[in-house]
Amino acid sequence: MIKEFPTIRAVAFDYGGVLAYFITPQSVRKMADVAQVDGDSFESAVWKFRHELDSGAYDNTSYWTAVLDYCNSPVPQQQSIIETLVEMDLEGFSRMNQGMLCWAKQLQESGFGTVIISNMAEPTYQRLMVQQEWIQYFDVTVISGVIGINKPDHRIFNHALKQMQLEAAQVLFLDDLPHNVAGAKEAGLHALLFSDTQTLAQKLKTNFPNLPVTGISCSTE
Numbered sequence: 001m002i003k004e005f006p007t008i009r010a011v012a013f014d015y016g017g018v019l020a021y022f023i024t025p026q027s028v029r030k031m032a033d034v035a036q037v038d039g040d041s042f043e044s045a046v047w048k049f050r051h052e053l054d055s056g057a058y059d060n061t062s063y064w065t066a067v068l069d070y071c072n073s074p075v076p077q078q079q080s081i082i083e084t085l086v087e088m089d090l091e092g093f094s095r096m097n098q099g100m101l102c103w104a105k106q107l108q109e110s111g112f113g114t115v116i117i118s119n120m121a122e123p124t125y126q127r128l129m130v131q132q133e134w135i136q137y138f139d140v141t142v143i144s145g146v147i148g149i150n151k152p153d154h155r156i157f158n159h160a161l162k163q164m165q166l167e168a169a170q171v172l173f174l175d176d177l178p179h180n181v182a183g184a185k186e187a188g189l190h191a192l193l194f195s196d197t198q199t200l201a202q203k204l205k206t207n208f209p210n211l212p213v214t215g216i217s218c219s220t221e
Helices: 025-035 039-048 052-054 059-068 081-090 098-109 123-131 131-139 154-164 178-186 196-207 214-218
Strands: 010-013 113-118 140-142 173-175 191-192
Touching: 010 131, 025 039, 039 052, 039 059, 052 059, 059 081, 081 123, 098 113, 098 131, 098 196, 098 214, 113 154, 113 173, 113 178, 123 140, 140 154, 154 173, 154 214, 173 178, 178 191, 191 196, 196 214
Parallel strands: 010 113, 010 173, 113 140, 173 191
Antiparallel strands: none
């Protein structure tokens, strides 16, 4: 029996952990030092309130105030401290995966749609993406903080499909978090858990042979 493969017309990318490398433990520890608390307490506080930041429910001041309160930081909650933490957080998520950017460019040049679907605050989006040269490789950006819906809620994927004017079965979504991959699949998209470009290339060759993969080879991994 001849195996039938899905015909993908667009690829949707998560940002942190896929297009950009995830913030390192070392970066988080440096932020904890600014807050004058231990790394574990600080990291727990950072992720406890991230949903509210990414959905737009909290602005940067509200978010970092909640983080500092939760981890019992002794530092005065001055705007200068909050601005320092904002800048360090942005820097932590600014290390781009060049292999993925190369592949997005190749996909676009080959006639495939390219999309970003990211849980991210709107001000963070403005700083990390809007002014970057590589943003031209993406036809559509769907940002949780702009529309007020976080992954893995089905509505964010439905919003992206509407923007792309495609059916769910025509889109492959990549994310580094299992629950977001599951959410995309439940919304009808094809989805893969991303770890690194070499593994992705093998998965694409096996399961999505209509997609070009040579652009991924520019990665420095």
